[in-house]
Amino acid sequence: MNFNDALLYMQGRLRLGVKLGNERFLALLERAGSPQEQLAVVHIAGTKGKGSTASFVSSILTAAGYRVGSYMSPFVYDVRERIQINGVMIPQDDFARWVGVLKPHIEAIEATELGATTEFELKTAVGLCYFAEQKVDYAVLEVGLGGRLDATNVIPHPLVTAITNIGYDHVELLGDTLAKIAREKAGIVKPGVPCVTGVPIDGEADEAIAEICRAQGAPLHHVVAGDGEFSYVADDETLLSFHTPRRRLTDVRLKMRGAFQHANAAVAVAALDAIVDERRPVLPDDRVKWGLENAFAPGRLQQIADRPAIVVDVAHNELSAQALADALRADYGAGKRRLILIAGLSKNHAPDTFLKPLAALHPAIFLATQPAFHPREATEVAEAAAALGMPDVRIVPDVPDAARAALAEAAPGDLICVTGSFYTVGDLPPQLWRDLLAERK
Numbered sequence: 001m002n003f004n005d006a007l008l009y010m011q012g013r014l015r016l017g018v019k020l021g022n023e024r025f026l027a028l029l030e031r032a033g034s035p036q037e038q039l040a041v042v043h044i045a046g047t048k049g050k051g052s053t054a055s056f057v058s059s060i061l062t063a064a065g066y067r068v069g070s071y072m073s074p075f076v077y078d079v080r081e082r083i084q085i086n087g088v089m090i091p092q093d094d095f096a097r098w099v100g101v102l103k104p105h106i107e108a109i110e111a112t113e114l115g116a117t118t119e120f121e122l123k124t125a126v127g128l129c130y131f132a133e134q135k136v137d138y139a140v141l142e143v144g145l146g147g148r149l150d151a152t153n154v155i156p157h158p159l160v161t162a163i164t165n166i167g168y169d170h171v172e173l174l175g176d177t178l179a180k181i182a183r184e185k186a187g188i189v190k191p192g193v194p195c196v197t198g199v200p201i202d203g204e205a206d207e208a209i210a211e212i213c214r215a216q217g218a219p220l221h222h223v224v225a226g227d228g229e230f231s232y233v234a235d236d237e238t239l240l241s242f243h244t245p246r247r248r249l250t251d252v253r254l255k256m257r258g259a260f261q262h263a264n265a266a267v268a269v270a271a272l273d274a275i276v277d278e279r280r281p282v283l284p285d286d287r288v289k290w291g292l293e294n295a296f297a298p299g300r301l302q303q304i305a306d307r308p309a310i311v312v313d314v315a316h317n318e319l320s321a322q323a324l325a326d327a328l329r330a331d332y333g334a335g336k337r338r339l340i341l342i343a344g345l346s347k348n349h350a351p352d353t354f355l356k357p358l359a360a361l362h363p364a365i366f367l368a369t370q371p372a373f374h375p376r377e378a379t380e381v382a383e384a385a386a387a388l389g390m391p392d393v394r395i396v397p398d399v400p401d402a403a404r405a406a407l408a409e410a411a412p413g414d415l416i417c418v419t420g421s422f423y424t425v426g427d428l429p430p431q432l433w434r435d436l437l438a439e440r441k
Helices: 003-016 023-031 050-063 092-110 119-133 178-188 204-216 260-274 285-294 318-332 351-359 378-387 399-409 422-426 430-440
Strands: 041-045 068-071 083-085 138-142 160-163 195-197 220-225 230-234 240-244 247-252 302-305 309-312 339-344 365-370 393-398 415-419
Touching (some): 050 068, 050 138, 068 119, 092 119, 160 178, 204 220, 247 260, 260 285, 260 318, 302 430, 309 318, 339 378, 339 399, 365 378, 393 399
Parallel strands (some): 068 138, 160 195, 195 220, 220 230, 309 415
Antiparallel strands (some): 068 083, 230 240
């Protein structure tokens, strides 16, 4: 099986959709040698920011000299982004080899009452098997959906769990209150294993997480802005300080832009410093600082060009849209300069709640589009934008055509933002941006 064959086989399982629950997946992993039991895991859940937090954790551990596997969910430009060691994507040959190894096991399980393995389960199995084979020192796993029933939730004894925050997303699967969603996310909490969270103290989400931690005998550590056992302070617009019982870092300047990254970085530091057993990594302050300052995750307030300024962001729910709007205002002067907004959403996300924070930036032009995969119709996105009072709403269903239209309208001092879905940003890979910008000259 070559890489293209493996990719086609995996993509063929998309038709199965999401199947929460891990009895089938554990059966597959057992056939593959139970790789999940061979890994020292940092497990990260949350409504937003979990990918960035995972990137910070991986970058810190890599900077300290460890061999680090990172399982990211979902990818932006290349499926192999999901499975990395020290920032290097799994080679195509290894990806194909592991799909080939797992295929007969998948087909054997499919013949039983357990049924068919999903695309996400297969990707997760490839990642766990590859990390175990490569004998990584640590594996950083980002939850795909929820936590309790997610395929990544097969680690019997993680080193630490982290829950970045709680907001409304996937309510049809996770519940329609913050408490219900929090209980699903906190399903990754394990007996006696410390849990770190950036969820605000004493709200309904925090109370749900605390209840589960008490039941599991899991120490719960809150990360707060200001003073606290695990805390962070933004000294000015660019310099950060982090405090834990193990260290105090100052004058940290993150490469990843946006004030929302401050909390993500703090959760990452806190998670690593909360590990208590003999496998706790040795992390000198200078290595932690280097890892924070050099961490990168594609599609997170990522600037593509300068004149006009082009920013892409994978925000796709209300919580992340508000964070994006705040960052565009603070970092790029949105509200004071002409903004051209392109948004394409996935089928399971509501355009009205997503667009409301962005409408407050008063975009001059709104281009409603739709990603190639699992799209919500561009007409529905346009209707929501018009209902929010955006003045110049246009429909350009193809994402590259929408980017081309925005570039045709933009003056050098304008700001273009593309957002709404991982898939929308993924439909504009770096080479395509280079081509579009070359066309404009």
